[in-house]
């Protein structure tokens with residue numbers, strides 16, 4: 001029987017560049033918020049080679065880390081890549097340094113929204129918001145409801161229609177939403193979040 005090599009465990013977050021230095025400040029901020037030491041990246045490109053969405057990105061994921069290390073806030077928060085990433089973790093599973101790229105991208109999306117920068121892919125932000133609303137309401141994602149509200153918001157009625165019809169035909173889209181048992185507790189979590197983010 002062949003033995004599999006266990007994946008390298010991500011090291012505890014560590015700030016290599018001192019906070020306060022102009023170049024290191026952005027990297028240090030993202031390290032703290034994402035819990036991922038992006039300074040361990042040595043630009044091997046394994047993440048870019050494995051990413052299934054690389055063609056739609058303006059910067060490959062390894063270059064996003066490079067921009068962060070160089071403190072290029074504007075470029076990184078305005079780029080398409082942070083919105084194209086779907087957090088599939090393909091890159092993290094191939095990264096020799098165990099860098100959690102999805103956590104970095106999550107952090108950058110949040111920073112872009114909080115800082116009010118122009119979102120490179122506003123429709124994707126609309127979609128994210130509808131997923132969150134569904135989780136708040138039902139405790140789980142009701143795909144049909146999410147797609148309906150997304151379409152109303154963006155008025156892109158015909159995009160992905162073929163995929164939607166195929167999913168309906170295969171009964172992959174529930175007509176009615178179902179709620180998890182702990183829906184009330186999940187709703188309370190959202191209320192805390194909205195309160196704190198005001």
Ligand code: SF4
Pocket residue numbers: 040041042043044045046047048061062065091094095096097098099
């Ligand atoms: S796979 Fe890891 S070490 Fe290699 S470039 Fe990507 S993030 Fe950096």
Ligand code: SF4
Pocket residue numbers: 047050051052053054061084085086087088089090091092101102105
């Ligand atoms: S987590 Fe994001 S960057 Fe990494 S492989 Fe998936 S889509 Fe690409």
